[in-house]
Amino acid sequence: MKTSKLMKGAALGALLAAGAVVAPAYAQDSVYFANNAYRTGPFSGSGIPIGDGMRDYITMINERDGGVNGVKIVYEECETGYDTKKSIECYEQAKSKNTIVYSPWSTGATLAAIPRAHIDKIPILSMAYGLSASADGTQFPWVFIPPFTYWDGASVMVKHMAAELGGMDKLKGKKLGLIHLDAPFGKEPIPVLENLAKKYGFELKIYPVAAADMQNQGSLWLSIRRDRPDYLYNQGWGAMNPTAVKEAIKNNFPINKLVGVWWAGGDDDARAGGEQAKGYKSLSWANAGTGFPVMQDILKHVVEKGKSTTPKDKVGEALYNRGVYNSMLVVEGIRNAQKLTGKKVVTAEDMRRGLESLNITEARLKEIGMDGFATPTSISCTDHSGHSKMFVAQWDGAKWIKGSDWIEPLKDEVRPLIETNAKDYAEKAGNWPKRTESCEKSS
Amino acid sequence: MFYREAGQFKSTYAADMAVFPIRQDRIGIAVILLLAFVGVPLIGNDFFTSTVMIPFLVFSLAAIGLNILTGYTGLISLGTAAFMGVGAYAAYKLTTFFPGVNIIVLVLVSGLFSAAIGVLFGLPSLRIKGFYLAVATLAAQFFLQWAFVRVPWLFNYNASGAIEVPQRLFFGIPVTGASASPETRYFVCLVLVVVLTWFASNLVHGKLGRSWMAVRDMDIAAELMGIKLLNAKLLAFAVSSFYAGVAGAMMIFFWYGGGEAADVFNIRLSFNILFMVIIGGLGSLIGSFFGAAFIASLPTILKFGLPALGVPLSGATAEHVTFMLVGALIIVFLIVEPHGLARLWQIGKQKLRTWPFPY
Numbered sequence: 001m002k003t004s005k006l007m008k009g010a011a012l013g014a015l016l017a018a019g020a021v022v023a024p025a026y027a028q029d030s031v032y033f034a035n036n037a038y039r040t041g042p043f044s045g046s047g048i049p050i051g052d053g054m055r056d057y058i059t060m061i062n063e064r065d066g067g068v069n070g071v072k073i074v075y076e077e078c079e080t081g082y083d084t085k086k087s088i089e090c091y092e093q094a095k096s097k098n099t100i101v102y103s104p105w106s107t108g109a110t111l112a113a114i115p116r117a118h119i120d121k122i123p124i125l126s127m128a129y130g131l132s133a134s135a136d137g138t139q140f141p142w143v144f145i146p147p148f149t150y151w152d153g154a155s156v157m158v159k160h161m162a163a164e165l166g167g168m169d170k171l172k173g174k175k176l177g178l179i180h181l182d183a184p185f186g187k188e189p190i191p192v193l194e195n196l197a198k199k200y201g202f203e204l205k206i207y208p209v210a211a212a213d214m215q216n217q218g219s220l221w222l223s224i225r226r227d228r229p230d231y232l233y234n235q236g237w238g239a240m241n242p243t244a245v246k247e248a249i250k251n252n253f254p255i256n257k258l259v260g261v262w263w264a265g266g267d268d269d270a271r272a273g274g275e276q277a278k279g280y281k282s283l284s285w286a287n288a289g290t291g292f293p294v295m296q297d298i299l300k301h302v303v304e305k306g307k308s309t310t311p312k313d314k315v316g317e318a319l320y321n322r323g324v325y326n327s328m329l330v331v332e333g334i335r336n337a338q339k340l341t342g343k344k345v346v347t348a349e350d351m352r353r354g355l356e357s358l359n360i361t362e363a364r365l366k367e368i369g370m371d372g373f374a375t376p377t378s379i380s381c382t383d384h385s386g387h388s389k390m391f392v393a394q395w396d397g398a399k400w401i402k403g404s405d406w407i408e409p410l411k412d413e414v415r416p417l418i419e420t421n422a423k424d425y426a427e428k429a430g431n432w433p434k435r436t437e438s439c440e441k442s443s
Numbered sequence: 444m445f446y447r448e449a450g451q452f453k454s455t456y457a458a459d460m461a462v463f464p465i466r467q468d469r470i471g472i473a474v475i476l477l478l479a480f481v482g483v484p485l486i487g488n489d490f491f492t493s494t495v496m497i498p499f500l501v502f503s504l505a506a507i508g509l510n511i512l513t514g515y516t517g518l519i520s521l522g523t524a525a526f527m528g529v530g531a532y533a534a535y536k537l538t539t540f541f542p543g544v545n546i547i548v549l550v551l552v553s554g555l556f557s558a559a560i561g562v563l564f565g566l567p568s569l570r571i572k573g574f575y576l577a578v579a580t581l582a583a584q585f586f587l588q589w590a591f592v593r594v595p596w597l598f599n600y601n602a603s604g605a606i607e608v609p610q611r612l613f614f615g616i617p618v619t620g621a622s623a624s625p626e627t628r629y630f631v632c633l634v635l636v637v638v639l640t641w642f643a644s645n646l647v648h649g650k651l652g653r654s655w656m657a658v659r660d661m662d663i664a665a666e667l668m669g670i671k672l673l674n675a676k677l678l679a680f681a682v683s684s685f686y687a688g689v690a691g692a693m694m695i696f697f698w699y700g701g702g703e704a705a706d707v708f709n710i711r712l713s714f715n716i717l718f719m720v721i722i723g724g725l726g727s728l729i730g731s732f733f734g735a736a737f738i739a740s741l742p743t744i745l746k747f748g749l750p751a752l753g754v755p756l757s758g759a760t761a762e763h764v765t766f767m768l769v770g771a772l773i774i775v776f777l778i779v780e781p782h783g784l785a786r787l788w789q790i791g792k793q794k795l796r797t798w799p800f801p802y
Contacts, residue, residue, distance in 0.1 A: 037758055037759065039758065039759035039762075040759055040762050040763065040766075051758075076757065076758070077757060077758035077759070078758065079746075079758050079759045079761065079762040081762065084699070084702055084703055084706065084707060085498075085699075085707070088494070088698075088699065089494045089743055089746075089747070092489070092490045092493055092494045093490060093494075093747060095489075095490075096488065096489065096490045107603070107703070108702055108703040108706060111603060111605045111701065111702040111703060112699055112700065112701065112702035112703075115607075115608075115620065115621035115700055115701060116621045116700065118621060119621040119622050131603060132602075132603075133602065182592055183592075183604070183703060183705070183706055184603040184604045184605050184703050184706075187602075187603065187604050188602075188603065191602055210589075210592075211706065211709075212710075421602050425607065428599065428601075428607055428609060429607055429609055429610065429620065430542070430609035430610045430611075430620070431609075431610040431617075431620065431622075
């Protein structure tokens with residue numbers, strides 16, 4: 001094996017040059033917001049509408065209002081393909097460009113970013129995904145998980161089941177099946193469901209789906225047919241969801257007893273089942289459709305002016321609207337940070353304060369054209385999630401409609417679990433930074 | 444002209460047998476090491492160090508591991524990612540049990556666990572060869588990845604099934620965990636990679652390496668010459684898995700810093716490392732570095748470098764362009780030189796010796 005310097009030196013030099021030019025570039029009267037997107041890869045079916053919704057709301061704020069109090073939001077997407085390795089690269093880029101908030105958009109990316117963000121002092125906004133324990137603001141001052149966690153979702157699933165059966169006492173002896181992606185994201189609801197199963201005397205059956213077998217669930221549905229669960233909760237993502245809906249129909253499982261987590265509630269997920277998917281349910285906190293003033297503004301200022309790549313008929317889909325909600329949280333966080341600090345161009349540390357005292361009331365939702373669009377939520381110093389209300393959405397054959405009243409999660413069940421797990425996380429990490437950030441009064 | 448060994452006389456056998464017999468090569472190595480140890484930390488920023496250099500080092504080590512098995516001994520393995528995973532989980536469990544022991548020692552020790560598992564899954568190699576062996580090692584990939592998800596003891600019963608890398612100090616400086624600076628992590632990786640590469644170079648140039656190559660070229664002939672196939676093949680699996688295991692532990696502890704580890708060590712990673720070895724050059728240590736740079740670092744550099752240089756690309760478009768460019772480059776390189784970048788490098792050096800008057 002022989003080696004010489006010229007070519008390798010040149011190659012290394014080229015590597016150095018390419019790395020060194022990645023430098024922050026943003027104007028004075030703007031704030032930079034990095035969003036992880038996945039418009040490629042096996043999860044792009046879900047990633048594209050979310051990314052579109054997030055981008056279009058920010059564009060609308062920039063176009064209609066000239067930014068937040070005159071400060072434009074420089075929005076940049078970093079493509080992850082839902083791959084943790086790439087998301088780490090994206091985190092590093094977001095950090096080097098001084099993002100005011102990091103939006104990881106995958107549980108894996110969130111888990112990898114949480115320890116870093118506490119050192120780099122960058123707030124993470126993981127909207128209804130990520131590490132459930134991070135809802136404990138005393139241990140995780142830099143992570144926000146509004147409007148609720150997967151654990152809240154699992155408790156609402158049980159409440160919904162009880163409501164249909166006629167009361168919590170009717171749960172005894174029933175069977176709840178959990179189909180989940182065999183990854184950290186999919187396993188999240190298990191501890192809560194296990195606790196509730198013990199408490200209310202129902203049986204919990206768990207059906208894991210390996211990521212490689214997302215579109216190949218035949219054998220799993222054989223076991224479901226054998227076990228005959230009364231209800232099925234689907235904690236799935238990407239190609240796994242339409243497959244589950246199709247399999248449920250094929251196996252004659254009553255489709256209105258199949259309830260997906262909010263990420264299993266995309267339009268394409270339900271559409272895959274065709275006519276018979278009518279009645280499929282999913283938890284949700286944001287209504288679909290374009291009948292809200294905010295959606296009309298997006299259509300008017302962004303889509304119809306050709307400032308978006310979103311096809312017009314995709315505006316208002318369930319996942320698109322959740323993207324809109326996520327961007328709304330960012331914008332309101334900036335607004336709140338501006339109010340607290342009196343500065344116009346806020347930094348990541350200001351943004352953390354802004355998010356920590358975020359209080360999105362019904363009245364505020366009405367002001368920003370989201371009356372009836374989504375759940376109000378409020379974050380506090382200790383509670384970084386809000387444990388807000390959600391509803392069960394139902395597929396009517398063509399679109400998602402609100403299928404239940406607002407349901408409050410079982411906070412008494414979820415909160416103690418969050419606190420023990422948060423403490424456990426901090427202990428295991430060894431030298432986990434103690435919270436030094438002072439608390440804001442809720443605005 | 445300047446790359447010529449004229450006038451360099453060797454007066455001992457040792458000098459004649461040296462890995463780098465030509466003075467220019469030795470200077471070259473010194474320059475590269477100087478660049479790696481001094482240049483990169485001085486010039487590179489945090490982004491470059493942590494997203495390009497650390498992954499490059501980790502993948503180089505994994506590729507060296509697979510190259511020992513596939514390139515030198517001729518046994519194809521599709522279980523590299525799983526063996527890396529064994530190293531990562533072993534290091535995690537070891538540092539949980541022995542929090543006081545130096546993490547760098549534990550990373551090296553975790554390679555031994557990986558080696559043991561590697562030997563176990565290497566046993567079929569005594570009977571089967573080629574594609575059939577590749578399929579047999581696939582079993583390792585699937586079984587081990589299944590175990591990473593299904594055995595909660597491995598991730599300390601974490602509710603999310605994730606590894607959380609704790610902070611560990613090395614002479615008072617944090618080397619793992621979030622507060623470890625990218626430079627520190629880079630230095631640790633660099634030292635490990637340099638030392639292990641030196642060790643691998645000695646192995647493959649020694650008796651063991653020659654017996655591996657004999658097995659690769661024709662195992663029956665090797666057996667007739669007195670090489671014990673059992674020892675040679677299983678040692679190749681052991682050493683290869685050791686390297687993979689150390690690379691896996693480095694990946695989680697010095698690069699990822701925790702997260703969904705089971706998902707990281709998937710079949711795609713195994714294939715990627717196999718591609719690094721094939722494109723870099725089978726049976727070549729320098730080829731492992733070329734392969735890692737090409738498959739792992741080039742896409743990152745293109746994706747973030749092109750927009751930074753002012754090419755108007757962003758988000759998904761940058762990703763698509765990167766896919767196309769890297770794909771095209773793979774085809775170009777394989778047409779120009781099917782024996783990999785290392786062979787290209789050899790040809791280049793040969794041409795340089797006669798330059799400017801080739802004959």
